[in-house]
Amino acid sequence: MELRQLRYFVAVADELHFAKAAARLLIAGPSLSQQIKALERDLKVTLFERSPTEVALTSAGARLLPLAREALAAADLVTDTARLVAEDRATVLRLGFLAFSLTATSRQLLTEFGRAESGITVQLRQFEWDEPAGGLLSGATDAALVRPPFTGMEGLHLLELAREPVLAVMSDANPLAQLDSITLDDLAGERWLEADGVTDPVFAAFWYLRERRVPSRVRTTTETLEEWLAEVAFGRGVNLVPESLAAELRRPGLVFVEVSDAPESVLALAWPRQGAAPAAEVLARFAAGRSAGRSVGAVTGPKGRPPTAP
Structure with a gap:
């Protein structure tokens, strides 16, 4: 295509x-x-x-x-930004993100950053589930909005922007959808809709609970968020999503249920420890000064416990 x-x-x-x-x-x-x-x-x-x-x-x-x-609009934006760079009118920051990292928190950060640093042009580049580091490990981006944990974190600086609960997303026909709150044990026996692109075992262990649930997976080859949501609504399986994303995805056929003992999800800004682009460091300093952002160590679960299998 x-x-x-x-x-x-x-x-x-x-x-x-x-x-x-x-x-x-x-x-x-x-x-x-x-x-x-x-x-x-x-x-x-x-x-x-x-x-x-x-x-x-x-x-x-x-x-x-x-x-x-x-x-096409995104492609036009890339073309326009490239023209600015060619004319030497701006410094460019290649900023990667996954769909569930671009939330109200990160959008507000980028809006305020754009106003404060008008000389830096931010090129947004979306990555899918097969690149949870948002292009940083391959060098395709200068910084990224990410959801740790994932493989390769040790080579990156990570600044926490937000920490929030995760919710189970499922079809409204699922019996669990009638409950106000469920537990990880309730989800353990459910079928999970898993994308082939999620190959990082650390990332998969967190978002698919692979280390603690009964192996029962439904393979999906969807390539977009909308396709994935449609399959969930059809009842093919369940998944976990950050609470902030759930607020934006609510629609007929889908239900989001609180998981009382699930690990929290961290939204973080990441950039390389070695050879960071100057524009990435400007964004990192801005983000750190704007809020009580802190470095991300081990992502923890309820009561500070690491989100590993019991």
């Missing part, structure tokens, strides 16, 4: 007419049709219903259209 194919998809969805979309894109009609078909093959879905008289979005196309717009 290519960005230009997403642009073609959005143009056809806007016009609901291949010829008009082709004229808007300044390409030949047959070429546009071929590119849309190639995108459908890559995604393994049909995006448009076609007839001699009309073109209409399929249900899959309607669901994917907002995500395509977001992806």
Whole structure:
């Protein structure tokens, strides 16, 4: 899948007419049709219903259209930021994040940082479950908003930004969804929806409770947060999420239940111990001075106990 194919998809969805979309894109009609078909093959879905008289979005196309717009907006932001760098008008900070690290706390931090340090351009780069360090270990980012614990923490500085409970997320048809509070033992026998991308054993032990629960997992190949939430709502399995993220994800079909004895989740700003980018150090100093942020040591569970299996 290519960005230009997403642009073609959005143009056809806007016009609901291949010829008009082709004229808007300044390409030949047959070429546009071929590119849309190639995108459908890559995604393994049909995006448009076609007839001699009309073109209409399929249900899959309607669901994917907002995500395509977001992806194009993000790509445009990267292009705009790169132009600023090329013109030497700003210092760039490549800031990685996982979906459940970009919460109200971190957004407020970045908003205030942007106002205070207008000479630094922050390039946000989202990473998935296979990179819990947010690109720091591979050198793809200068700093990252992370959720420890994960492998490789010893090579990073971590400044705690927030500490919060975790909640179990499940289908509203799950019997546990009727309870006000549950325990880890209640979750131990549940089926857990696990992504193949979660390969870090330290990260998986925390978020999947792999060291203490009955092995019962449901494999998911979802690639986006929305796809994952849909599978949870369908009753395929349960998971844990930070409380702050739960507040943003509430929707019909999903229930978030307090887990009274679950380890708390730490939201932290991370940057390399060696060779840190100057812009990363500026952000770290700003974050430390803005709040009572403290270095993250061992992530602890209830009453200060490490979140390991009993």
